[in-house]
Amino acid sequence: MALRTTTTERQRRLGAELRKLREQAGLTVSDGGASIGMGRVHLTHVERGHTAISTDRLRALCGTYGCTSSTYIDALVSLSEAKGKGWWSSYKGRLSPASLDLAELEASADELRSYESLFIPGLFQTEAYARSIFQASDTVTTPEAVETAVRFRIQRQSVVTRENPPAIHAVLHEAALHVRFGGTEVMRKQLLHLVALADLPNVTIQVLPFTSAAVSAINTPFCLLTSHTGALETVQMDHPAQAVYLHTPDATSRYRRQFELLRSTALPPVDASLTPAKHESRDSLGLVQYVLYTL
Incomplete structure (x- = not known):
């Protein structure tokens, strides 16, 4: 062979x-x-x-x-x-192998837990927000490449609403709500989209406020993907040179602990079903709404 x-x-x-x-x-x-x-x-x-x-x-x-x-x-x-074939196969040769690997991993995931410090997670991005990120990138250099990257990112999002979707739990640093990719109107629609996604039964979104000094040392975004009924775990991280995948027990345990610290320190999840009167203490929705008000 x-x-x-x-x-x-x-x-x-x-x-x-x-x-x-x-x-x-x-x-x-x-x-x-x-x-x-x-x-x-x-x-x-x-x-x-x-x-x-x-x-x-x-x-x-x-x-x-x-x-x-x-x-x-x-x-x-x-x-x-597994044959490794899926919707991502049509992008072979046009996007990096690491991008295709991530799409394949997401397709088989039972659970995704992620932390983002400056960006809205890719699975939650609007088309305009994603486009503004790629247009500012120094690795996607042509209009055609930008549109290809945007289409790929939007197609990845099908995992969020597919039949039997994975449980998705994202913790966003407050900074990600303030960085205005694409300008004020793009950011406003992006934040409203974020709130709408949090209403899905399989999606949990929390915001880590600037005041959470206890987790300041965790400054590298990551995604912990669990698949095959919990039998396999993978940590995925984006770096300028290349994406990094970790799956040793020590690595997955460490990032599992880090996510638990982030989750427990962040504000309560976005819950649009709560009436304003029930927002007795700070929560993620209140912070998102405050940023929307200030845009």
Whole structure:
């Protein structure tokens, strides 16, 4: 079987999980390969995401490594058998592989928890707001590229309202409400859109006010994606050079704790169903409305 010239995050993740299981079992690549009639070099390519592994061999390998969690094994089988095809496939060659990886991750997610410090999260952006961001970018340099990036971002948002959508919990720093991408009118419509989205049963939006000094050290936006009935977690972060994906237990645990700190420190969630009289204390909706008033 020919080796893949490029690998997706899903393919790399499967290989990383198999390598982790092997190392936990205290076995060498040769040991693991021999247990399923596969050579050392072949299994090395599997662990690097460069080639596929059959479902039967994958299940047998999990048995060799002493893995007994049927939920986890089924998650690995799902990663292995997935074709990686979806609406995002039409953007191949026009957008970065990391962008396509993110769309594929979101499509299989059961839960998304994110923190943003300067931007409204991509899944919540209006078309005009998204366009203004890309127009200001130094990486999207032509009008055609801007429109492609905008269309892709808007299509990603289908995950929010699809059938059986993931639970989405976003914490936004107050600064994201004030940075006026696209000008006053664009920002006003964006904030109103944010309030409308918070009315969806699967969406929770909280604002972290400037006064929350206790979490000032958490200054890097991130998204924690949980999939396959909680069996797999991935931390995704955007950086100027490239997107970063983390999935080691230490990394996911750390960002889970960070999100819990952000969630517990932020103002109560946006809830448009509350009447003004019931806003007895500061909450996220009140802060959004205050910013709208000052625009």
